[in-house]
Amino acid sequence: MTATEPEAEVRELTYLGAFNEALFQLMREDEDIFIAGEDVGLTGGVFGSFAGLIDEFGERRCVDTPISEQAIVGLGIGAAVSGLRPIVDLMFMDFILVAMDQIANQAAKLKYMFGGNATLPLTITTNGGAGVSAAAQHSQSLEAMLCHVPGLKVVMPSSPADLKGLLVACVREDNPTILVKNKRMFGKRGPVPEALYEIPLGVGNVVREGTDVTVVAYGRMVPESEKAAERLAEEGVSCEIVDPRTVQPLDTDLLVASARKTNRVVVVHEAVRFGGLGAEIAAQIQEEAFDYLDAPVARIAAPFSPIPFSPGLERHYVPNAKRISEGILETLGRPVPGA
Amino acid sequence: MTATEPEAEVRELTYLGAFNEALFQLMREDEDIFIAGEDVGLTGGVFGSFAGLIDEFGERRCVDTPISEQAIVGLGIGAAVSGLRPIVDLMFMDFILVAMDQIANQAAKLKYMFGGNATLPLTITTNGGAGVSAAAQHSQSLEAMLCHVPGLKVVMPSSPADLKGLLVACVREDNPTILVKNKRMFGKRGPVPEALYEIPLGVGNVVREGTDVTVVAYGRMVPESEKAAERLAEEGVSCEIVDPRTVQPLDTDLLVASARKTNRVVVVHEAVRFGGLGAEIAAQIQEEAFDYLDAPVARIAAPFSPIPFSPGLERHYVPNAKRISEGILETLGRPVPGA
Amino acid sequence: MEPTVDILKDLHYRMLRIRLFEEAAGRLFEGNKMPGFLHLYVGQEAVAAGVCVAMRDDDQVSSTHRGHGHLVAKGGDLNKMMAELMGKADGYCNGKGGSMHICDLDLNMLGANGIVGGGTPIAVGAGFANKYKGNDTVSVAFFGDGSTNIGAFHEAINMAAALRLPVLFVCENNEYGEYTRRDKVMAINDVVDRAAGYGIPGVIVDGMDAVAVYEAAVEGLARARRGEGPTFIEAKTYRYYNHHGVQTLGMKYRTDEEVDAWKAKDCIEGFERRVTEAGLISADELAAVRVELEAEVEAAVEFGENSPLPEVSTLLTDVYTEVSR
C-alpha cells in the first residue's frame, strides 16, 4: 500500500456510491471538471452514477448530450486540448465500438502525432460486464481492444474503495483514461475512506496472500476469485490473488513477482478468452518467469461466442467461483470434483 | 497442402494482381457478388485493387459509395442477409475503427443473436501495415481487435498465391470475413495459378521447414522472416516458418506441432506487441506445449507507441529481418551480434 | 389512399395485438419473469400497424431496441415472441437474443437492435439487395427521434438517397430519447427537417392515427417501388410507459399531465370510437377481436412460461454458419 491509498477509518459505500462521491469531491475541487453524456445531467445517469451532481453543479457542468457517442468523445477531446478536464460517459462499454475512431485514432494518438505538443486530460467512464441478461450488445468486456492502443490507460476497479481512488487518479491524470465499472457490482458495498484519495494508475494490489498458486483477476472477477479462494482454503489450497486494477499500464512486476513465488498462475477475466487480456498476461509471465513455472499459465474466461440473453445460458458463459476453483485445481494438478 | 491449394504450373502475378484476378473470376462465377466502397468503381480502387471491374461488371455490381464506413459495412450486412454475397472495401485498416460497431456489434453477432436464423456471407477487404510513411492513422495492424470478436474470421495473406486463394475462400464463406492486404506487398510478385482455387480458412502453412526454432509469422512478416531464416541458415540455424494465414480461426494444431518439434518459438507481427495476436499465440503454445519448450515463447512486434510518420523513425518501428534474426538468436540463447 | 373497411379492420387488429402483447409482457416483467431490458411499444401502435398494413409481405423491416411492435405488426408469432422475451428455448432466437434482438427473417423482419442507429444501415443494405435483384420490394427502417442524432443513421439515409434505393424511413418521434427531451438534443422543430439535407421528400403524420400513417406509408412505398428512392416519414407519437420497464407516471423527465394528454389521443381508443361512430365496424366486432387477441396473448404467456430454458449445449452453437463442402 502506498501513501495515497485508503486509510483505516472508513464507512461503507456501494460501488456506485463511491463513484458518485468521488465525482462530487473532484468537481468541488476543480472547476475545470465537467461531465457530459447521455442522461448524465437531469437524470443523474441511467444507473444513478451521476445522481445529484446537476443539483450542485448545474447544467453548465453536467451536460446531457444527444445520442452521439463519437461526438461525445470528440467533445471531450476538444475540451481537454483546450485546457478543461472532461469526464465523458458512454453508457455501456459495448458503445465504445461506436466511438472507437475518436477513442483509438484520435484521443489515443493525438499527443504523439503532434510531437508531444498536446495534453489530453480526458476521462471516459463506462459500464461493462455480463450477467444481467443484457444480451450480446450490452454485456461485453472489451478491455483487450483498448489495452492494445498505445496512448490510452484503462482501469477496471474491483471494489468501491478502488473505484473511488482510481477514478480520482483518472480524472487528475493528464492522459486519456477509460474507467470501466462493472454492472453487476453497482450495489456491492465496501469500506471507502471519506476524504479524496488517489490510487495511482499502474499499481496492482495483492488482494490475498497465498503460496500455492497466483490468481490474476480484475474487476468483478476479483470477488469471484476470492470466493473460490475461500472454498479452496478449506481444502488446504493457498491462493494468492493479485488484482492489477489498471490493465493498461499493467503492473507486470507485481504479477511476475507473485508468479515466481507460487510457480503457478491462473488468469481470470470476463472477456472472451481468445485475444483477451489473459493472453497478454500469460505471455508476459511465461516470458519473465519461465524457469519458475511448474505448469502452464491457465486462463479462465468467457468462451468464443457472443453473450447470450437467456439466464439459462448466460450463467454458463460468465466465469464464476466454481469455474475458477476448478481451473485452479487443474493448474495444481489436483483432482477436479465432478470432472 | 490440401487438394484446393495452388498447383504447380503457374504464372507470376503481383499481390494486387492476384487479388484483382480473383475478383474477376469470382464475379464471373456468381452474379450475387458485388463490390462496394469508396472509389472502388470508376477509379478501380485507390491502390488499383478493383481495376477494370467496372468495365466488365458495370456500376450495378461495382458501387462507389459516399465516405460512410458505417453505412458501407451496414450495406454489406443488409445485402448479405438478403441473400447477396457482398464484398465491401474499407480503404485503410485504420478505418475499421470508424465502422467498428457495424463490424463487431452487428455483423459478428447477428447470427448468434438471431438464434442461428441468419446467414451472413459478407467479405470486408482492407489494407493494413506500416512502412510507407502514412503515419499513425493510416498504418495500423489491428487484427488483434478483430480476432477477439466471436463471429468474425480474419485473414492476413503473405503471398500473391495465398491472397488469391484466401480471398476466394472468404467470398465463398457464409460468415463475415475480413481480409487484410498488406500495403507494402502490393507490388510483390509470385507464382499464382490461373484457375480459381480456394485456400481453406483456418489452415496454416509451413512456409519453411526447420528444426531449431519455430517462427510464427503472417502477412508481410512472412517474407521478412524468410529473409531472416536465410541469413541464419548461413550461421547454421535451422528455422521453421509457420504462417497461420487465417488469424481467426487460428490453426493452433499446426503451431503447436511445430513448437513441440523445435522446442523454441518466436512470434512475429507488425502490430503493437501489447495485446497483439502474438500474446494469444504465446499463451496457447505455452498451454499446449509447456513441457516441450526450452525457452519462453518470444514476441517480435511493434513497440508501444502510435506509428510515427518520419521514415527515420518508422524504420525502427516496424519489425524487419534484422530484428527477427536477433530475436531468434536470443531465443536460441546464442550471442546476438552487436548486442 | 382511403383505406377500405378491410384495411381498417387490419389496422385495428394489428394495433390491438401489439397493445395486448405489450401489456402482458409488462406484467411479466413486473413479476420478474422477464429478464434484462424491456422497452415497451405501448402508445406507438398506430405507427407499426399503419406502416405494416401498407407493406407487402416481401417488404422488409429493420427495427430498434423498441422492436416488439414492429414484429407483431409484421405478423410475428406471439408464442415465439413471448418465449424469446423470457429467454426460453422455443423463442424466436432460442433464447439467445431476447427483447433487443427479436427477429423473424421469414417474415422479413430483420431484427430489433440494441445499438441506437445500428439497424438503419441494415435496412439500406436490404434495399440495395432489392434494387440489385431488380424486384420491387421495399425495405422499411423504423427508428426513434433520438437515433437521428447518431452517425450511423446519417450515413445510412444519405447512402440510400444517393444510390436512390427503395427504402422507406419511418421516424417514430416520441419526443424523448431515454430520459432526455428532444428539444435539448436537436435544434429543430420537426425531425423531418432533416429530409431535405438528404434530398428526399419528408412528411409529418399524426402517429396516433393509424389511418394517417397508413396513407403516408402507401405513398412512400409506392414511390420507392417506382424507383424514385427513399421517403422520410415523421410520425408524432408517444410512449406511455417508461423508457425501459413499466412505470408510467410520477417521473422526473416528463410531467404526468403530458402523459395524460397523449393518452387522451390514444391510437386504439380513438380509432375504435371513430370507426364505430362512422358505422364502419361494429362495436361487437371490435369486442370479438379483442377477445380473440386476449386469448392469443394468454396462450402466448402460457407457451412462454412452459417453454424450457435453452440447453446448455446450445451455448456455443450459431456463432458461425458451418461450411458444408
Add this chain to the structure above:
Amino acid sequence: MEPTVDILKDLHYRMLRIRLFEEAAGRLFEGNKMPGFLHLYVGQEAVAAGVCVAMRDDDQVSSTHRGHGHLVAKGGDLNKMMAELMGKADGYCNGKGGSMHICDLDLNMLGANGIVGGGTPIAVGAGFANKYKGNDTVSVAFFGDGSTNIGAFHEAINMAAALRLPVLFVCENNEYGEYTRRDKVMAINDVVDRAAGYGIPGVIVDGMDAVAVYEAAVEGLARARRGEGPTFIEAKTYRYYNHHGVQTLGMKYRTDEEVDAWKAKDCIEGFERRVTEAGLISADELAAVRVELEAEVEAAVEFGENSPLPEVSTLLTDVYTEVSR
C-alpha cells in the same frame, strides 16, 4: 462587412503564402523528398485566407487531411511546416505527424486529421470549452464536401447546434471526395442544404473569392460570439491538383476542361486583377509581397532539407504525458 485595404492586403498575403508553400511542397514531393501522402490545398486558398483573416488569434481551427492551407493561414511557421512534411526533427511534430497531423496549438490550430470527419468533433469540443470558460472565442471547423457524409460530422454539428456552441462550420466544397464526384454520393444540389436539418443558418459563398469568404466568416464569427450558436458556410471551390500528389490534368474522374474553367477563376489572379484595377493595392506592392514570400518559402525548403531526421531515441517519447507529482 467591406474589407479595408489592410484586410485586402492580408487576404492576398495569406493566399499567396499558401500557394507558394504548396507549390514548393509539390515540387519536393515530385522529387521524392516528401514521404507519405500529400494533399495539396492549391486552388482553395481563398477559403482558408478569407476565414482566418476574419478570425481572432485566440479563435481555434480544426482541420482535415488537406490541412496545410489552414495552418499557413493561421500564421504557421513555414520552416517548421516544411520540415514536418519532410519528416524532420525540427518539424512542428518533430517528424512524428507529417502532413496529415500538422498542427500548432500555440496558434490555436488544433491539427490536421487523417480521418475524414475526425476533426470536426474536436472543434466542437473546443467550442464547448470556450462557452464553458465564458470567453467569446470561437472555434472553426474546416471540412470537405465528402466529409459531410460521415457520421462523426453529423454528430458533431448537431451537438454544436443543440448546445448552441460558438463554432463556425466551413465546408470547402470542391465537388470531389478523392475521385468520386459529389453528385454520386449525395442527392442535394448544395451541401448547405444540410444546415436546416441542424437548425442553424447556412450560407453559400464563392470560395474563389477571398472577400466573399471573409465577409461570410465575419458574420458567422460574430453570431457565434454573440452566443447565437453555429453557422454553416459552404464555400464553392476547387482543388487544382490531384486528390493526393501533384498531377493536374489528364485524369479520368474529371475533365481537363473542368480544371481549366476553375483555374480561369483563380482566387489569387482574380484578386490581384481586381485590387489593382480598383487602385486599392499597386501591382508593385503585390510583386514585392510575392518576392518576400518566395524568399520565405525558399528558406523553408532549405530549413527542411537541412533539418536532421529525428533521433531514434524519440521513437517512444510523447506517447503519454508524464505524471509529475
